[in-house]
Amino acid sequence: MTDDARLSDFLDWSRQRGIRFDGVEIRSAGEGAGNGVFVLACERANKNVIELPAAELLTAGRVAEMGRYRRILEEKSFRPTPFEMLVIFFYLERPEEGSEWTPYLNMLPSSFSTPVSLGLSLREEDLPLSVRRFWLPSVLPSPIDDDRLLWAWHVVNTRCIYVQNESHPLIDSSVVEDTIAVIPFVDMLNHTSEAACVAELDKRNRKYVVRLNKAVPEGSELHVCYGPHDNGRLWVEYGFQLEENPFTKVLLPTDLLLALAKKAGLSIDCHHQNAVEDAALSSTLYSSDEGPSWAFRTNVRLLHMDHKEIGKWRDIVYSEGKRRRRRRIEEEETRR
Numbered sequence: 463m464t465d466d467a468r469l470s471d472f473l474d475w476s477r478q479r480g481i482r483f484d485g486v487e488i489r490s491a492g493e494g495a496g497n498g499v500f501v502l503a504c505e506r507a508n509k510n511v512i513e514l515p516a517a518e519l520l521t522a523g524r525v526a527e528m529g530r531y532r533r534i535l536e537e538k539s540f541r542p543t544p545f546e547m548l549v550i551f552f553y554l555e556r557p558e559e560g561s562e563w564t565p566y567l568n569m570l571p572s573s574f575s576t577p578v579s580l581g582l583s584l585r586e587e588d589l590p591l592s593v594r595r596f597w598l599p600s601v602l603p604s605p606i607d608d609d610r611l612l613w614a615w616h617v618v619n620t621r622c623i624y625v626q627n628e629s630h631p632l633i634d635s636s637v638v639e640d641t642i643a644v645i646p647f648v649d650m651l652n653h654t655s656e657a658a659c660v661a662e663l664d665k666r667n668r669k670y671v672v673r674l675n676k677a678v679p680e681g682s683e684l685h686v687c688y689g690p691h692d693n694g695r696l697w698v699e700y701g702f703q704l705e706e707n708p709f710t711k712v713l714l715p716t717d718l719l720l721a722l723a724k725k726a727g728l729s730i731d732c733h734h735q736n737a738v739e740d741a742a743l744s745s746t747l748y749s750s751d752e753g754p755s756w757a758f759r760t761n762v763r764l765l766h767m768d769h770k771e772i773g774k775w776r777d778i779v780y781s782e783g784k785r786r787r788r789r790r791i792e793e794e795e796t797r798r
């Protein structure tokens with residue numbers, strides 16, 4: 463099957479499911495980026511470029527309602543997390559077995575470029591007892607196809623989007639709420655930090671909508687922002703990096719911050735250390751124009767304070783002065 467035939471099948475399948483894509487096309491986004499979504503003409507801000515019924519979102523609850531998956535969960539008495547349910551779906555759903563999702567499955571990348579896809583093989587018996595129940599293969603028919611499982615994990619991890627879903631009795635949302643969905647067509651959008659599109663659930667109209675938040679020129683690629691991710695996270699989770707990434711940041715743990723401050727000539731003692739630790743603000747340096755984060759600047763300000771100023775800060779921020787005064791009054795009253 464040629465790429466054109468795959469795409470044409472997918473577009474027909476999308477239309478049949480009520481997915482509307484107005485004035486956009488899917489095509490190669492260039493070396494290493496797979497496919498992307500492009501506008502055909504110059505478009506104005508606020509236009510909805512992709513719309514689909516909320517019922518078309520692939521959520522864990524929806525999978526759990528499908529006969530085959532409901533049976534697996536009931537037979538194995540397994541309550542997967544939302545993420546696990548979606549991984550099981552992509553592991554088991556196969557074009558060669560006539561899946562009704564075939565046109566969509568055929569559009570998914572066959573491989574990934576994350577570090578983990580370079581080779582990982584786990585045996586259940588090598589895992590600590592406490593984590594074995596989280597090891598998906600125990601509910602999957604054996605023999606387990608490790609490569610397929612890793613592929614399914616990547617599909618979910620690289621394509622799921624944050625959406626607040628209703629809980630489902632067969633899904634375990636006790637630790638992590640069900641807040642993910644894989645959304646066909648919307649998941650063809652690539653990432654950039656300053657995206658022209660926002661994607662959101664329109665609860666009132668029971669639709670999921672991708673809307674332009676600014677005008678875009680003819681032929682340009684549309685992106686969404688997957689989150690304020692630095693290049694490390696983009697690489698590990700999605701297998702790519704951005705040349706210019708305003709979210710590139712360096713986190714300075716408290717120990718390092720104190721060591722650097724001493725090196726810079728500040729005299730630091732336990733009062734400073736306690737003040738910074740109690741404030742619990744993470745010091746972050748961004749590579750963008752934003753400069754040091756507010757939290758970092760506050761920590762540095764604390765390290766510059768003398769003891770009296772630190773005392774005042776604690777009085778104001780933690781109301782320690784009020785508490786001290788109240789204790790004094792109480793003590794005086796008991797003495798009387």
Ligand SMILES: C[S@@+](CC[C@H](N)C(=O)[O-])C[C@H]1O[C@@H](n2cnc3c(N)ncnc32)[C@H](O)[C@@H]1O
Nearest residue numbers: 494495496497620621649650651652653700702
């Ligand atoms: C949600 S999918 C987007 C559609 C995908 N390109 C495809 O062909 O199906 C996310 C994946 O797209 C690729 N991707 C997204 N944004 C990218 C970017 N700015 N540069 C390179 N690859 C990108 C990465 O492989 C990522 O794991």
